Amino acid sequence: MNRRKVISFGMAAVMTAGMLAGCGGTGTTATSSASGSTSSASKAGSYENAKVEINGMVAEDTDLTGEFTYWSAFTGDSQTWDQSRVDLFNELYADKGIKCNVQFVPDGAGVNNGKLLSAIAGGTGPDVFISDNPTSVYTYATNGSLEDLSEPLDKVGINLDDFFPGCKDVIYYKDTPYLIPQDANVxxxxxxxxxxxxxxxxxxxxxxxxxxxxxxxxxxxxxxxxxxxxxxxxxxxxxxxxxxxxxxxxxxxxxxxxxxxxxxxxxxxxxxxxxxxxxxxxxxxxxxxxxxxxxxxxxxxxxxxxxxxxxxxxxxxxxxxxxxxxxxxxxxxxxxxxxxxxxxxxxxTTFGVNVFGIPTGAKNAELATLFIKFCLSSQVNDDNFKQWRSIPTSDAAFDDVSLTKEGDEMYALEREIANSPENGIPALCSxxxxxxxxxxxxxxxxxxxxxxxxxxxxxxxxxxxxxxxxxx
Amino acid sequence: MKKRKMNLKRTEFKHAMLFISPWIFGVIVFTLYPILSSLYYSFCEYKVVQDPIFVGLQNYKDLFADKTFLKALYNTGYMILIGVPITTFTAIWVSILLNNKKLKYTGVFRIMFFIPTLIPTVVACLLWVWMLQPDSGIINRLLGAFGISGPGWISSVTWSKPAFILIMIWTCGNAIIIYLAGLQDISDSLYEAAALDGAGFFRQTISITIPLLKSTILYNVVTLIIGVFQWFAEPYIITSGGPDNSTMFYALYLYQNAFQFFKMGYASAMAWVLLIIAMAIILVLFKVFKFNEVDS
Amino acid sequence: MNSTNQKVSRKRRISPSEILFKVIMYGILVAIAVCFLIPFMFLFLGSFKGESELFRVPFKWLPDRFSFDNYVKMFQTIPFFTYLRNTLIIVGFNIAGSLISCSLAAYGFARLHWTGRDKVFMIVIVTMILPYQVTLVPLFLLFNKLGWIGTFLPLIVPCFFGNPFFIFLLRQFFVGVPDEITYAARVDGASEFRIYLSILMPMAKPALATVAIFAFIRSWNDFIGPLVFLSGDELYTLSLAASMLKSPLNPNWALLLTLGSLMVLPVLILFFILQKYFIQGIAMSGVKG
Incomplete structure (x- = not known):
């Protein structure tokens, strides 16, 4: 089933606040306007922390530079959310000369209608894409349309052992990682x-x-x-x-x-x-x-x-x-x-996931992986989680999510279910x-x-x- | 005309080539090339991202053992045998009414019948989903007003295809326009003569309008049939072929194979089977309508 | 619908008075027209309703108040005028290209007599049948080699080389024009191109208008072509935008209805202005009379 994320109001507001305060790059930000975006003043504290950490992510040490293209499957309100995420990324990495060019491609980033397929065959595919249709995307992995991610993941420091074991069904094909889940659903x-x-x-x-x-x-x-x-x-x-x-x-x-x-x-x-x-x-x-x-x-x-x-x-x-x-x-x-x-x-449960993949022949696989890492963080996803009650792909990341901090009962149950060793994503094959x-x-x-x-x-x-x- | 001299014929041929040269170029580059590619792929296992592997007639053999394919063929046949005649009948009737010189405001009506073709497909499909709701949909509420308990339409195995026939009728504005243009060609004097002979409206329609509309009907029926074979967006958005594959039409299944299952070779074989079936149907239609008669 | 038609027409034969005839004809037309219009009314009125109002039980046609919130929100959500401009560029070239190339080819197939003509014409018919799904990938690879992906060219250039549906349509019209009309000109020594341009084309105005309208609708509503061949928001078209407003879990009803209304209304107005001209105006007066 498809899972889409709607607008993250909070994040957009945080960004706006950041820009208003003139703190682009890596600086710390004003707090008062950020607190305005949460529902109650008492939550402002935790929110502020999250935000500083978002900005802290700029410190990601990298010699990489350049631009890369990203195809997003998100449409409607989710498109707004994804755009704000890309804007944030670009702001954070501007001084390193890194830029993400996002294109919104309907029908699962072109996975469901031949666009991505044709583009990969023609060598004009994006550097990275996200799709809400893991069942279809997995077949891309099995027929050689996607890049082996082992090396770039190593370079940017994404540890695949951190993911819930149940996510591994979609990550690996024949012991090689091809797809990275951004978030999961229960x-x-x-x-x-x-x-x-x-x-x-x-x-x-x-x-x-x-x-x-x-x-x-x-x-x-x-x-x-x-x-x-x-x-x-x-x-x-x-x-x-x-x-x-x-x-x-x-x-x-x-x-x-x-x-x-x-x-x-x-x-x-x-x-x-x-x-x-x-x-x-x-x-x-x-x-x-x-x-x-x-x-x-x-x-x-x-x-x-x-x-x-x-x-x-x-x-x-x-x-x-x-x-x-x-x-x-x-x-x-x-x-x-x-x-x-x-x-x-x-x-x-089974995990319903949105997955990132890097098509064969991508020019900037490493930069793309850097972006994936950015997108995996709980902070970037916090509003996403809050609105959809979707969950991070590792247990540790739960601690950073507002819903956990607020002691939300349903979210606690989701976490419990997510930690079951029996979870998986069934029947992914060629x-x-x-x-x-x-x-x-x-x-x-x-x-x-x-x-x-x-x-x-x-x-x-x-x-x-x-x-x-x-x-x- | 047959007595024209040979050299005249030769000049005409030269002229003709000039006139159709853009089309010839287009057909070679934008049609023949893809068609021949697809003929080759139909004998291959071809996943687009990998080079095609020749497998001979395997795709064609698989096709006729594929239950979903046969179902898609059946569903498409159902639409051609039942949907196309109903739609054609409705479109001709509406056009004849709209063409009646005694009626006023036909311009407004023409636009009403044409509106549906202007609505973007995505939006039109959502409107139909809304209208076809078993409980709350407008169609069943209208039927309910006449004491008829409406069916489940798109969620019913039996009624999903009739629901699509409704959609087909709804979008027949194109055909109506062409029928109207064709009706313009029929001289009023014919009707006046017939009226003098005492033929009523119904008789005039049967013995003047329909025969003289022949080439227009042929065009519309052919495009309608081709449209059914290529029908994709509506079933894809509204039902995705369900329930129980009852709205799995030919082009939808072809699309699934090509872009969702990575079976471009198989899809190409489907395309060629379609080409042969459609050709056969159209040739029969041409014979029935004596297509070439107008020329001689 | 059809059974009413028959029933009514049988009745009409029983009492063929002029007034009754008209009443019945209007009755049928109005009945059918209303059926055709219901979705459109929902579309148009719905664009003024909030999401919650759309689904209220029991259903009400009119919005509580005509609110333009949806329109405001839509203009904020998508760059409507950029998309409109892109769409119009593609549509304009499609109409021009189709009219020129298809009328030329149709003339060659209908008015000139040459050996093998009808066999070649069968090729036209065959090319109508092939579903785009199988030509899509070879075409994409072709356009890709030409460096056309990400430009309007794949959506514009092919229509200057003929469209089988339009060639077929125009041929059917050209065939119907009696030979005597062009024969006179030919005897006077007019070239074929002259005959095409100054006799056939003016006479075929209704058919040409029909082609123009179809070419318009085809490219106005085309979704898969722009989706596959264009890349980048700045090139997207309105129909592509419509499919992007909707996400699988959230149809975004209110905005979709709004964009739908905006896509229909201008065309409707244009059609209102033109329709008189394009069906009614030219009854081929000089030809058949």
């Missing part, structure tokens, strides 16, 4: 405590097992006198969108073994997952569910079933909090780790883009057309294993 169960209370469930002890989840779902489901559904407890695929293997992974599947280059789509856990989805489809009749599932503009409209109170729970990522804040500020919600069946990955698309289509045929699960999975398994074998 998948959780969102539930409406008011509905839980209404039907006699205790919102403080949310479900932890699949059986409990099903019980909650049943309890929350409401049928009117004519037999029409007024409310569902859970529609398992409601927010699955283009996440193919997220929920299966949490429920215990290991769809792909990178070391052996083997797919395992026919495992019992996978069959169980799809049967679980199918049981809901059969129980509820997808024709009737339709009106609940096709929210206008996905989750970013007040039409989402959870916001309308038409569904009591949904499995989705931390970014949903921001959608709720914007479109349904009156709807109460709570979160917990995704309940799992026996053998599942309890209190765990055919992951097509595999993911095909699997989603198959999931839909299970839901809407009652497809034969085992036969369908076997077909997918055979088709893609054959392709994987041909790659090697």
């Amino acid at each position: 998948i959780m169960l969102y539930y409406n405590p008011d509905i839980a209370t209404e039907v006699g469930l205790d919102p403080d002890t949310p479900p932890t097992t699949l059986e409990e989840l099903d019980q909650w779902a049943d309890a929350m489901t409401k049928v009117d006198a004519d037999g029409n559904y007024e409310r569902f407890g859970l529609i398992p695929w409601l927010d699955s969108g283009n996440d193919a293997f997220v929920v299966p992974y949490i429920m215990g599947c290991d769809p792909y073994d990178a070391a052996a280059n083997k797919l395992d789509l026919t495992s019992d856990t996978m069959v169980n997952y799809l049967e679980w989805v199918q049981s809901y489809a059969q129980k509820y009749n997808p024709e009737k569910i339709q009106s609940f599932t096709s929210g206008l503009g996905g989750m970013f409209s007040p039409d989402h079933a959870f916001m309308r109170g038409k569904v009591g729970m949904t499995i989705t990522g931390n970014w949903f909090s921001n959608a709720l804040k914007i479109y349904a500020p009156d709807v109460n919600y709570k979160v917990c780790a995704v309940p799992v069946p026996e053998g599942g990955r309890a209190n765990s 055919v992951s883009a097509e595999l993911s698309t095909s699997f989603q289509a198959f999931r839909e045929s299970v839901i809407y057309s009652n497809a034969d699960i085992k036969a369908g999975l076997q077909e997918l398994q055979d088709k893609f294993q054959k392709q994987l074998d041909a790659e090697n």
